[in-house]
Amino acid sequence: MNSRSKQLEAFNRLLDIMDELREKCPWDQKQTLESLRHLTIEETYELADAILENDLGEIKKELGDVLLHIVFYAKIGSEKKAFDIADVANTISDKLISRHPHIYGDVKVKNEEEVKQNWEKLKLKEGNSSVLEGVPKSLPALVKANRIQDKVAGVGFDWEEPQQVWEKVQEELSELNEEIKNQHTENIEKEFGDVLFSMINYARFIGVNPENALEKTNKKFIKRFQYLENAAKKEGKELSNMSLPEMDVHWENSKEFYK
Known part of the structure; x- marks a missing residue:
């Protein structure tokens, strides 16, 4: 794996590219916080798909897309003189330190559950009026x-x-x-x-x-149904003309391949 200096060098390269694209590329110049929003949601779902597929190569690619969006938002923030990427990094770092007094303070915890409970209590102390405010x-x-x-x-x-x-x-x-x-x-x-x-x-x-459980079932159903469609095509049949018992034969066979 890359050293910390190499990691910072790679991140700095991305920041330089973002600066150049924002200055010279017509598409990048036009983007706003609002115009990027739906694209960010799409990229997040693509990352989620890659995670469920356990495709590490695709996860790396999709993480890059998400990181680009974070850098893009920070660039726009700096242009508005509201925040930059350093502010973004420092804000989350400060939050992590304050939310982990069992690491950076003298609080003692027994397990993960106590960490979660302390996290919610700290959020209320920080000014949240409700535990559910952050949903x-x-x-x-x-x-x-x-x-x-x-x-x-x-x-x-x-x-x-x-x-x-x-x-x-x-x-x-x-x-x-x-x-x-x-x-x-x-x-x-x-x-x-x-x-x-x-x-x-x-x-x-x-x-x-x-969410993961249901999505895995969705993916399994899609693969089984597509197996059924392909089996029907091989027999020269249309699903709409097949009886349920006929389709069920192929459906049961599909379970041998997609469990």
Whole structure:
């Protein structure tokens, strides 16, 4: 791996390139904080995909794209005389030091859970009016639910045992089923949301990231369905003309390849 001096040299090279592009490239000159926002979100999702695929080469590439965006935002900030890349780095460094008194102070912690609890308490001392203040409004609902539950657990608002959470899942499923039986349309969505929320909470208790778990299932389903499509083509058939039992044969075969 590269030495620290080589790492700093590479980062300095990126900063120099950013300066030059901002000065000479018509596209880069036109970009604003707002115009980059949706591109940053896209790059973050591409990084997330690479991580799930455990493709280290692709992760390196996507990290570079994300880093470029950070440097780009900082460049625009410096032009506005609001902040530069040094301010960005120093701000996060200061935060890390203040949020880790067990490393940079005299606070003692027993485990990861106590670190998380101290983190949330420190955020409140820093001026946050609510533990949930830092949850982005634009997060996808599944990710947001997981973050909400994780944050309130950080200040002790949590179940004690996984079995208690599983019983809550069963309770919410029963309530949903009751609303479906009674055809209370206005309540079905509400109860379905409660089921999802409780399942996400249970996932946290058994050490599963629900977003990752669902995305892995999405990817598995896509691969299996594409296997089914290809198998049908080899037989000269269209899926729309096949019966469910015919399709199910290929679907079951796909499980041998994509588990």
